[in-house]
Amino acid sequence: MTIIEFMLAPLMACLLLILINVYFGIHVLKREIIFIDIALAQIAAFGSTIAVVIHHMFHESHGHEHSEDSILAYFLALSFIILSALVFSFLKNRKISIPLEAIIGISYAVATTAAVIILDKAAGGDVHIHDMLVGSILWVTWGQVIKLFVVVFIVGFIHFIFRKKFIKLSDNYQNKDSKMKNSFFWDFLFYLTFGIVIIEAVNISGILTVFAFLILPASFSAMFSKNWVQRIIIGFVLGAVVSAFGLYFSWNMDVPVAPLIILTLGAFLLMGAIYKRLINLIKS
Amino acid sequence: MIDNLIFLGPALAACIILAGILSYFGNHILTRGIIFIDIAIAQIAALGTMIGILLGFAEESAAVQVIAYIFTILIISFFVMMRSRKTDISQEAIIGIIYCVALGLALLLAEKIPGGSNYITKTITGNILWVTWGQVLITFIIVFIVGIIHYFYAKKFIEISEAIRDKKPMESFKFPELIFFITFGFVIVKAVFIQGIFLVFILLIAPAAIARLFTQNWHKRFVWSWIFGILGSVTGIYISYEYNVSNGPAIVCLLGFFVFIAAFIRIFQKMRDKKIISQMVSNVKKMEK
Numbered sequence: 001m002t003i004i005e006f007m008l009a010p011l012m013a014c015l016l017l018i019l020i021n022v023y024f025g026i027h028v029l030k031r032e033i034i035f036i037d038i039a040l041a042q043i044a045a046f047g048s049t050i051a052v053v054i055h056h057m058f059h060e061s062h063g064h065e066h067s068e069d070s071i072l073a074y075f076l077a078l079s080f081i082i083l084s085a086l087v088f089s090f091l092k093n094r095k096i097s098i099p100l101e102a103i104i105g106i107s108y109a110v111a112t113t114a115a116v117i118i119l120d121k122a123a124g125g126d127v128h129i130h131d132m133l134v135g136s137i138l139w140v141t142w143g144q145v146i147k148l149f150v151v152v153f154i155v156g157f158i159h160f161i162f163r164k165k166f167i168k169l170s171d172n173y174q175n176k177d178s179k180m181k182n183s184f185f186w187d188f189l190f191y192l193t194f195g196i197v198i199i200e201a202v203n204i205s206g207i208l209t210v211f212a213f214l215i216l217p218a219s220f221s222a223m224f225s226k227n228w229v230q231r232i233i234i235g236f237v238l239g240a241v242v243s244a245f246g247l248y249f250s251w252n253m254d255v256p257v258a259p260l261i262i263l264t265l266g267a268f269l270l271m272g273a274i275y276k277r278l279i280n281l282i283k284s
Numbered sequence: 285m286i287d288n289l290i291f292l293g294p295a296l297a298a299c300i301i302l303a304g305i306l307s308y309f310g311n312h313i314l315t316r317g318i319i320f321i322d323i324a325i326a327q328i329a330a331l332g333t334m335i336g337i338l339l340g341f342a343e344e345s346a347a348v349q350v351i352a353y354i355f356t357i358l359i360i361s362f363f364v365m366m367r368s369r370k371t372d373i374s375q376e377a378i379i380g381i382i383y384c385v386a387l388g389l390a391l392l393l394a395e396k397i398p399g400g401s402n403y404i405t406k407t408i409t410g411n412i413l414w415v416t417w418g419q420v421l422i423t424f425i426i427v428f429i430v431g432i433i434h435y436f437y438a439k440k441f442i443e444i445s446e447a448i449r450d451k452k453p454m455e456s457f458k459f460p461e462l463i464f465f466i467t468f469g470f471v472i473v474k475a476v477f478i479q480g481i482f483l484v485f486i487l488l489i490a491p492a493a494i495a496r497l498f499t500q501n502w503h504k505r506f507v508w509s510w511i512f513g514i515l516g517s518v519t520g521i522y523i524s525y526e527y528n529v530s531n532g533p534a535i536v537c538l539l540g541f542f543v544f545i546a547a548f549i550r551i552f553q554k555m556r557d558k559k560i561i562s563q564m565v566s567n568v569k570k571m572e573k
Contacts, residue, residue, distance in 0.1 A: 029374065029377055032374050032376050032377075033376070034320075034374075034376050034377050034379075034380040035320055035376075035380060038380075091547070098314065098493045098496050098497060098547070099314070099317055099319065101317070101319040101320065102314060102319055102489050102493045102543075103493075103543070103544075103547065105319050105320060105323065105485065105489055106486065106489060106490055106493070106540045106543050106544075107540070109323075109482045109485050109486045109536050109540060110486075110536060110537050110540035110541070112408060112482055113408065113409070113482050113483075113532065113533030113536040113537055114533065114537050116405070116408055116409055116530065116533050117529050117530060117533045117534065117537070120529065120530055129404065129405050129408065130391070130394075130404060133387070133391060133404070134391055208384060208387055208388060208391070211380070211384050212384050212385075212388065215377055215380050215381060215384070216381060216384070219377050219381060255392065255395065256391065256392065256395055258388070258391070259388040259389065259391045259392035260392070262384060262385060262388035263385060263388055263389060263392065266381065266384075266385040266388070269381065
């Protein structure tokens, strides 16, 4: 019984994260700028990192409350996300001679190392860096799960209403000739809603897990279907099974849960690819 | 002052040598548009080093480096192979997945090595300050040999990179392409060991990006990227020493900010040029009337 009680909150958090991330993941794969997500996640984490350090500076005596929940951390992360959403959508529409990927990659590198510089100043920096990467999903509270649910619900609702706009935007993302009305606004709204989800997700499960949830299940589903609804279902089922498995084994074998989930998802993707190839070989 | 210079000497020398070769490679990488492959390769090299340590070899031993080289060459040949195939999932996604899984594996292994999370931090920040003159010499020799090879193949490599940028089919390039990636792999393994993943990545991309913004000519791009790479490294080390922050991250942030500033300067320049041109056009039209 204890394991179910203990694992219920992390499992619910995983399921919510997978549901929204598979949806966003399909968008992201269509846009073919995968690393923008890890960059945004890292930028959000950088915002919360600053808050952690500020918190340490002012409350050195009583340091054990979770500073991630503070309003300051959220505000900082959100303003960084909005700023970078603006910069990315602005630079995308300009003609400069270097690819957008270079800018994204540089933002990722700068955000990561800047977080490291700042964490160096706080106590226990190494542990924080580890946390920033893979989070601590086992210690998620019901309060956080409810907050996540509310965020996922609102963002999901917005995306459901405007689904045609967003899907059209992503389908034609690399196609420079197609001029969509107000594409800057929709692009910005996309990154903003995405960023709001990312902030919650990164706080709970760390950058790397979020990145894995985004691209691995969505890639898996890409091999088996082209339809949006089917892809979301396939990705969600895979993600749900793997997280349940990961949580169970991390409990049983005492290994960290996030890397276990990531590696299992990777293994499933590899098996899927091999299976697909075999089927193709048999057909031909 | 002299004491400081003696203390920082090997670090400065290593950074200048590596900035030179990495910003050179960066011009090719940027032209080919394979930006994230580098961060994936660097991560794999770090993973190889980590597995070597886990197998019980000493951190600086030849065995660890050999393992890192094997991993790197495997992953590079995978990328080269993959490029010629059509897949359901875009290549960018595959690169992302490889990076993600490699980092996940590194984190899992970190739990098994004593002081593992310290090691993860080290792959992010590097450890330039602990470089010895011996390591600088080895690095210099590797870079020198790679440089000579690239000097002889310079025209061929530029031709290939431009062919890849223009998405031309290429059959006859197989052998130089192999040499390009093998030399690249050697440099990356050595550089990641000293500088960490992010510094290597930024030294590849940032100086080349700044140069690319302002000129198209290959020779000028090489020269400018060298200038920016070396200038950024030296200034970064100086700042990190003066203000007591870790030096790898300091260089990364400095060069990263340079790129953003350069990009915005370039955009405003272009906007201004456009305005001037449109004004001239309207003036001419007025005159015609």
